[in-house]
Amino acid sequence: QVYMVESGGGSAQPGGSLRLSCTASGLTAGSECMGWFRQAPGKEREGVAAINIDGSTSYGDAVKGRFSISRDSATNTAYLQMNNLKVEDTSKYYCAAECVTTGTPGWVVFLLGEAKYWGQGTQVNVSS
Numbered sequence: 001q002v003y004m005v006e007s008g009g010g011s012a013q014p015g016g017s018l019r020l021s022c023t024a025s026g027l028t029a030g031s032e033c034m035g036w037f038r039q040a041p042g043k044e045r046e047g048v049a050a051i052n053i054d055g056s057t058s059y060g061d062a063v064k065g066r067f068s069i070s071r072d073s074a075t076n077t078a079y080l081q082m083n084n085l086k087v088e089d090t091s092k093y094y095c096a097a098e099c100v101t102t103g104t105p106g107w108v109v110f111l112l113g114e115a116k117y118w119g120q121g122t123q124v125n126v127s128s
Helices: 103-111
Strands: 003-007 010-012 018-025 033-039 046-052 057-059 067-072 077-082 091-099 115-118 122-126
Touching (some): 003 091, 018 033, 018 122, 033 067, 033 077, 046 077, 046 103, 091 103
Parallel strands (some): 010 122
Antiparallel strands (some): 003 018, 018 077, 033 046, 046 057
8 A cells, every 4th residue: 555645834924935845655666757736725636846766847837936845756755946936836746656657758747747646645734
């Protein structure tokens, strides 16, 4: 059984930083895809950042240049460093792991939000 353990959410002021972490515990091999999505009340879920086991990354337009994703493939842990936070970054952030299929197709649909495992979400609030 796979358990997704998220941590690092909380509150920050505009311009501040937070770091999220997520461990996909129970996987028997490295997760090809790991990433973060977010959803605020009344809004659609959007992709924040994703990282492939080969090291390639993808970022949502709203966070490019401010957020950085990294991973420890040995422990299936992903990290999201969020810098220069904005009020509009306020949302619940969900960690996702495991592509639904292998290779490029799995990566492509992962970026669209198709993943095998999801965390419960961690709240990030940015306000002055």
